[in-house]
Amino acid sequence: MAVLILLFLLAASVVAADEDAFIGVNIGTDLSDMPHPTQVVALLKAQQIRHIRLYDADRAMLLALANTGIQVMISVPNEQLLGIGQSNSTAANWVSHNVVAHYPVTNITAISVGSEVLTTIPNAATVLVNALKFIHSALVASNLDRQIKVSTPLSSSIILDSFPPSQAFLNRSWNPVLVPMLNFLQSTGSFLMLNIYPYYDYMQSNGVIPLDYALFKPLPPNKEAVDANTLLHYSNVFDAMVDAAYFAMAFLNFTNIPVIVTESGWPSKGDANEPDATLENANTYNSNLIRHVLNKTGTPKHPGIAVSTYIYELYNEDTKAGPVSEKNWGLFDANGSPIYILHLTGSGLVLANDTTNQTYCAVKNGADPKMVQAALDWACGAGKVDCTPLSQGQSCYEPDNVLAHASYAFDTYYHQMGKAPGTCDFKGVAAITTTDPSHGTCIFPGSVGKNGSLVNITAPSMNSTSSEFSSHSSIHGSGLTSIFMTIAFLIWCGVLL
Numbered sequence: 001m002a003v004l005i006l007l008f009l010l011a012a013s014v015v016a017a018d019e020d021a022f023i024g025v026n027i028g029t030d031l032s033d034m035p036h037p038t039q040v041v042a043l044l045k046a047q048q049i050r051h052i053r054l055y056d057a058d059r060a061m062l063l064a065l066a067n068t069g070i071q072v073m074i075s076v077p078n079e080q081l082l083g084i085g086q087s088n089s090t091a092a093n094w095v096s097h098n099v100v101a102h103y104p105v106t107n108i109t110a111i112s113v114g115s116e117v118l119t120t121i122p123n124a125a126t127v128l129v130n131a132l133k134f135i136h137s138a139l140v141a142s143n144l145d146r147q148i149k150v151s152t153p154l155s156s157s158i159i160l161d162s163f164p165p166s167q168a169f170l171n172r173s174w175n176p177v178l179v180p181m182l183n184f185l186q187s188t189g190s191f192l193m194l195n196i197y198p199y200y201d202y203m204q205s206n207g208v209i210p211l212d213y214a215l216f217k218p219l220p221p222n223k224e225a226v227d228a229n230t231l232l233h234y235s236n237v238f239d240a241m242v243d244a245a246y247f248a249m250a251f252l253n254f255t256n257i258p259v260i261v262t263e264s265g266w267p268s269k270g271d272a273n274e275p276d277a278t279l280e281n282a283n284t285y286n287s288n289l290i291r292h293v294l295n296k297t298g299t300p301k302h303p304g305i306a307v308s309t310y311i312y313e314l315y316n317e318d319t320k321a322g323p324v325s326e327k328n329w330g331l332f333d334a335n336g337s338p339i340y341i342l343h344l345t346g347s348g349l350v351l352a353n354d355t356t357n358q359t360y361c362a363v364k365n366g367a368d369p370k371m372v373q374a375a376l377d378w379a380c381g382a383g384k385v386d387c388t389p390l391s392q393g394q395s396c397y398e399p400d401n402v403l404a405h406a407s408y409a410f411d412t413y414y415h416q417m418g419k420a421p422g423t424c425d426f427k428g429v430a431a432i433t434t435t436d437p438s439h440g441t442c443i444f445p446g447s448v449g450k451n452g453s454l455v456n457i458t459a460p461s462m463n464s465t466s467s468e469f470s471s472h473s474s475i476h477g478s479g480l481t482s483i484f485m486t487i488a489f490l491i492w493c494g495v496l497l
């Protein structure tokens with residue numbers, strides 16, 4: 001009997017998910033033509049996005065979200081953190097203006113206090129826990145603390161030696177902040193908010209982390225990463241990072257704080273030195289991430305405990321500074337047109353359409369241009385493809401290069417042949433893809449259009465309101481961490497081999 005009770009207590013003290021995991025979307029507002037809040041909300045509804053995170057508590061957005069049933073995480077921007085962390089009355093005012101004034105008509109379910117504070121504004125770290133406590137006290141005073149959770153998003157770069165996950169620990173120099181923070185999260189029944197960017201982990205690993213491992217693609221069993229201490233098998237960076245967070249918390253004796261991922265995504269475009277920021281990779285990452293989270297697979301350490309995740313992000317933010325990739329994390333452009341159509345089965349969950357079976361034929365990455373030219377000549381000749389759209393002034397003339405032209409000709413041939421096996425090869429220079437290569441007025445055979453399941457957005461077009469929104473900063477990853485990770489990964493691989 002005593003054993004049973006003990007088991008019960010143990011079971012009750014481990015991480016448990018009391019509601020279904022969900023996929024949410026972050027809404028950054030650094031757009032030169034930020035859609036009006038009513039347009040944003042129309043897009044969310046059309047795409048069946050039920051969970052969002054705002055980087056502030058913009059009044060117009062909160063009003064537009066009223067009575068929509070959309071669950072909203074609002075944020076205390078980093079600029080306001082000092083004020084709130086230094087004064088409980090400032091915190092109480094913030095809660096009264098931004099929460100009490102809108103709840104429950106607008107379903108605010110969480111408050112993220114600051115963003116990656118320890119790594120972006122370390123000087124404010126000393127007030128972080130007070131800010132969390134003051135905001136929470138104000139919620140208690142309004143009797144909203146059970147409905148609305150308070151936490152602060154951390155950069156995954158504060159988790160050191162994250163590979164293998166069982167040896168991960170939180171950067172000890174932050175223990176004076178992290179220990180009281182974890183105590184707060186535990187005692188208030190809140191969760192650890194973590195930003196996870198396998199894209200940066202992959203980029204900074206200098207080839208040590210395989211691309212497929214970052215993208216959740218199936219790996220051959222001998223390439224799966226095995227944690228030598230736990231013998232748990234890892235098939236993607238995301239799970240390894242979440243488990244690293246669980247282990248790192250357990251190292252400080254916190255074993256019952258669930259993890260929620262406040263940011264994760266993949267850029268669809270990048271500079272010349274960011275060759276893996278592509279439409280295809282962004283689509284693969286986000287599609288696989290959504291499936292992974294909604295499938296409730298959980299992580300190797302906590303199977304079945306799915307980790308709710310907010311995708312970074314709704315819109316491409318064209319006015320963000322930094323490399324091209326910084327501006328291209330979005331699922332949609334400012335007009336609400338999808339940047340790519342996610343490969344999702346079971347449409348209706350989020351970001352509707354199922355285009356899983358939609359395939360195209362295009363030139364393979366790295367194909368030899370001479371062979372591509374020969375194949376193009378063949379397709380437009382003996383292959384009987386109508387190549388008139390490729391001539392000057394026609395819809396697929398631009399961009400005027402052999403790769404773009406060949407992709408159009410290959411795809412046309414492939415569809416002419418009823419997508420029969422072997423009709424997308426062209427001596428090895430072509431490959432089947434699920435990303436629609438259509439661009440501008442050049443619509444490829446098989447294209448279902450770039451407009452996805454988007455319905456017309458009838459909200460009046462209004463002047464950009466971006467100045468009302470405060471910008472957010474997110475500095476992703478850190479070179480130092482990556483060196484540690486790389487070394488750790490190498491050692492880890494060494495253990496495996």
Ligand SMILES: *[C@@H]1O[C@H](CO)[C@@H](O)[C@H](O)[C@H]1NC(C)=O
Pocket residue numbers: 088089092137
């Ligand atoms: C703020 O703190 C002071 C002193 O620490 C306390 O007397 C007061 O009740 C607190 N106010 C709120 C709104 O919690």
Ligand SMILES: *[C@@H]1O[C@H](CO)[C@@H](O)[C@H](O)[C@H]1NC(C)=O
Pocket residue numbers: 069071104105107109
């Ligand atoms: C807000 O969302 C939560 C979680 O689904 C739900 O339980 C609650 O009823 C909603 N509240 C309102 C006011 O709609």
Ligand SMILES: *[C@@H]1O[C@H](CO)[C@@H](O)[C@H](O)[C@H]1NC(C)=O
Pocket residue numbers: 122160171172173174480481
């Ligand atoms: C740990 O955090 C401290 C304080 O921010 C920083 O100086 C140090 O570089 C971090 N350590 C590692 C290994 O990242």
Ligand SMILES: *[C@@H]1O[C@H](CO)[C@@H](O)[C@H](O)[C@H]1NC(C)=O
Pocket residue numbers: 251252253
């Ligand atoms: C965790 O708990 C163990 C056993 O109670 C204790 O020995 C250890 O010092 C604790 N570690 C921390 C970081 O508090």
Ligand SMILES: *[C@@H]1O[C@H](CO)[C@@H](O)[C@H](O)[C@H]1NC(C)=O
Pocket residue numbers: 291295297
């Ligand atoms: C969910 O995951 C399990 C185990 O990874 C897999 O067998 C199953 O096919 C997945 N289901 C869906 C709908 O993706």
Ligand SMILES: *[C@@H]1O[C@H](CO)[C@@H](O)[C@H](O)[C@H]1NC(C)=O
Pocket residue numbers: 354356357
């Ligand atoms: C996709 O193809 C499979 C097998 O060819 C078929 O069973 C399924 O219904 C198709 N799905 C859609 C959405 O067309």
Ligand SMILES: *[C@@H]1O[C@H](CO)[C@@H](O)[C@H](O)[C@H]1NC(C)=O
Pocket residue numbers: 448449450451
């Ligand atoms: C997408 O929608 C825009 C605006 O409604 C329209 O001009 C365009 O032709 C559509 N594109 C496709 C491929 O249907």
Ligand SMILES: *[C@@H]1O[C@H](CO)[C@@H](O)[C@H](O)[C@H]1NC(C)=O
Pocket residue numbers: 352353354355448449451452453
């Ligand atoms: C998306 O799905 C809707 C409803 O199933 C359908 O009417 C629409 O044509 C689809 N759009 C695309 C681009 O496949």
Ligand SMILES: *[C@@H]1O[C@H](CO)[C@@H](O)[C@H](O)[C@H]1NC(C)=O
Pocket residue numbers: 455456
């Ligand atoms: C979308 O808007 C266009 C132009 O305003 C209109 O012609 C079209 O019928 C609308 N489509 C739907 C589905 O409402």
Ligand SMILES: *[C@@H]1O[C@H](CO)[C@@H](O)[C@H](O)[C@H]1NC(C)=O
Pocket residue numbers: 461462463
């Ligand atoms: C936008 O604002 C500017 C100045 O604030 C004004 O001149 C312009 O007419 C506005 N445009 C629209 C479409 O309302």
